[in-house]
Amino acid sequence: MHAIESLATPAVARLPRAVVVGHRGACAYRPEHTLASYELAIDMGADLIEPDLVVSRDGVLVARHENELSRSTDVAERPEFADRRTTRRVGRKRRTGWFAEDFTLAELRTLRAVERMPQLRPLNTAYDGRFGILTLEEVVELARRRSTPERPVRVLAELKKPSWSAEHGQPMTELVAAELRRLDAAAPDGTVVVQSFDAGALRRLRADLGDGGPTMLQLVDEAPVDDALVTSVGLRAVATYAQGIAPSRHRILLRDADGALTGVSDLVARAHHAGLLVVPWTLAAENAFLPRHLRIGTDPAATGDARAEARLMLALGVDGVITDNPDVTVAARAELATAAVDAAA
DSSP, rough: OOOHHHHSSOOOOOOOOOOEETTTTTTTOOOOTSHHHHHHHHHTTOOOEEEEEEETTOOOOEEEEEOOOTTTSSGGGGGGGGOOOOOEEEEEEEEEOGGGGGOOEEEHHTTOOOOOTTTTOOOGGGGGGGGOOOBBHHHHHHHHHHHSSSSSOOEEEEEOSHHHHHHHHHHHHHHHHHHHHHHTSSSTTEEEEEEEOOHHHHHHHHHHHHHTSSOOOEEEOSGGGGGGGSHHHHHHHHTTTTTTEBBGGGGTTEEESSSOOOEOOOOHHHHHTOOEEOOOBBOOOOOOGGGGOOOOOTTTBBOOOOOHHHHHEEETTEEEEESSOOOHHHHHHHHHHHHHHHOOO
């Protein structure tokens, strides 16, 4: 059985092979959430591609890192949208900019994607302006088009602040449920896996789509606000509505304030004991994101030894890795598989 098929099985503690999730595509190499980024992730061997979802004014699910658009598109350079600039509180943060919920899909289609972190990924700026904004439907179509019987490709869709959206007249979970049904992707083995930090939204989606609905992962931040989710009681509660957790990798590979690796937690084992898959986020190859001993040089944008971190996470038994660099994790997975064969010979 393919690992990617097993991801949809409820209460599975382990997968035959850890899956590689292209975070926003292969966003270390192309601007995030673009067709080029998703295509490259698949080319590099990703089993899933991961769009973040926000909602347009006319209720369409579109792929953007957040509902504020100025960091990832050229909206600030568009004089026709100057009057859309506004300030609002999103969650706990007050933000000023241009927000997806103020634009129709047709208006969003006129925007062009740009690199969101040019200081760390300057080479990606060569692709600024070349790609537009995609809908969930288009990402699903891409995954299906690129799938083969031997290598299925799926979509790990993250719902961005769905409860906040609902409070502002955009019922995201209802829109997601309707869209998954329309796309024939609402089953456990469907093309789409769903994740969110918002436990209430995942519970509502489970209630709407039932136990036969899509595989779901509870995202877990490293911040103390999510500590309750990773207690034994919290993990058992998650198992009532989701098939796994997607924790910050810092909850597994522990660091001190200076970024030095200080140890490894028992979260993977405890989550498996609760019948949950474990798919941590987000491995990225730049020094800025790596533990201190894996950095090469002092430039935060330089590439360090991310493959070593991927090998460590995989060796600890995680069921997948969400990564900006799918090629790095695919290579680490292959190395461990070869080592296992050699050891058994």
